[in-house]
Amino acid sequence: MPAPGVALEKLGFLTIGTFDGDDPAPGHESLLQEIVLAEELGFDSVWLRHRHLQHGVSSPVTLLAAASQRTSRIEFGTAVTPLGWENPLRYAEDLSTLDVLSGGRMNPGLSVGPPGHFDDVKQSLYPDTADAEDFTYTRVERLLRLLRGEPASTFSGVQGIEVFSDHVQPHAAGLADRVWYGAASDRSAVWAGQQGLNLLTSSVVRVGEDEEPDFAGIQSRTIRAYREALPDAGSGRVSQGLVVIPTDTATDAQKAKYAEYVEGRTARTSSPQGPGRLLFAKDILGTSEEVAQALYAHAAFREVTEVVFALPFGFAHEDYVQILTDMATTLGPALGWSRAA
Structure with missing residues (x-):
């Protein structure tokens, strides 16, 4: 249980x-x-969040494939891929290809449930099968089986001059062991x-009907419930993803x-929002010393030794450079973290 003196590991x-939206290339290049920069600063990982039909990354796998050719060490992740938007077989091919290109650096983060604004997009996404699609945990289970190399086809062999496999190609050994699930509830x-x-x-949890809106308490309980459910005690990794903004080298304009x-x-942090x-x-804002305190x-931070700090939305490239630099050079060391070689 991390406390002052216990090092943050990742x-x-x-x-x-x-x-x-009118000129998307510069934003993608800045990312x-x-x-x-994050690799140069020693960060252990970078994670991209899907933003379908918005002015944010809609295809993290594609962007991370590009990043894999500019980096050599930093690990990649999705936090998270809503599988309701994906065909598990096709997505398994994309993930496996990225993992091969990056030298085994991919960490797929997943979630389930109907796609956001499903009634508005279902005719484009699933015009013939919207009412039959299964958006439950079984969609994750299908993806896991495919990543592990279980059969995706009843046919394999040679047809003419072409050779066919019965499982996903390329096969990325070990990728299935690096899958993460994004959970906001004990269940x-x-x-x-x-x-x-x-x-x-x-930075989101679900609050029960008769439960106090204590974010840290709820999240720490969820982490403990997860660990108790693991088949092998101590086998699973847990990462926390709060919005953290260190200001050590920020200008006065940036601080404002x-x-x-x-x-x-x-x-929105004082009471539960919406039907869910x-x-x-x-959000945690301040100097690295203040953020560390x-x-x-x-309570939930004290349950983990890995973090994926979320960057605030809609800031300029120079703001992210300042925040990332302060995270790696000042905040990380304040939490006992040592930069990767």
């Missing part, structure tokens, strides 16, 4: 990679530059543990921008 960051965390998956926690951003998001009763964590006071 430091990663998460972003949605925003861009201008690639940020990933390269999902327990299921992930039972499957032997790794656990991604984020960051403070306005945090203030605009704070109201979602509770959002407070806030994290050590956070």
Whole structure:
């Protein structure tokens, strides 16, 4: 249980990679530059979040494939891929290809459930099968079987001059062991543990009808429930993903921008939001010393030794450069983290 004096083992960051819809190339290039910078700073991982039909990364696998050719060490992840948007067989091919290109650096993070705004997109996404699609955990189980190399076809062999395999190609050995599940509830965390998956926690939890809106308490309980459900005690990895903004080298203008951003998001942290009763964590803003103190006071942070800090949305490239640099050079060491070689 990390506390002052117990080192943070892995430091990663998460972003949605925003861009201008009228000129998307510069935003994508800036994100690639940020990933390269993160590797130079010693970050252990970078994670991309899907943003379908928005001005954010819609195809993390494609962008990370590009990043794999500019980097050599930093690990990649998705946090998370909503599998309701994906065909598990085709997605298994994409993930395996990326893992091969990157030299085994891919960590797929997954979630289930109907796609967002499903009634609005189902005619484009599943025009003939929308009512028959299964958006439950079985979609993850299908993907896992395919990543493990179980048969995807009843045919294999030679047809004419072409050779066919009965399982996903390329096969990326070990990829299935690096799958993570994004859980915001005890139920999902327990299921992930039972499957032997790794656990991604984020800045969102679900609050029960008769439960106090204590974000840190709920999230720490969820982590413990996950660990208790693991087939082999201590086998699963857990990562926390709060929004953290260190300001050590920020300009006065940046500090003002960051403070306005945090203030605009704070109201939703006091009570559950919407029919799903979602509770959002407070963004943590301040010097690295102040951020470290806030994290050590956070019950769920004390349950983990890995983090994937989420970058705030909609900031400029130079803001992300400052935040990433402060995370790696000041905040990480304040948490006992040592940069990767």
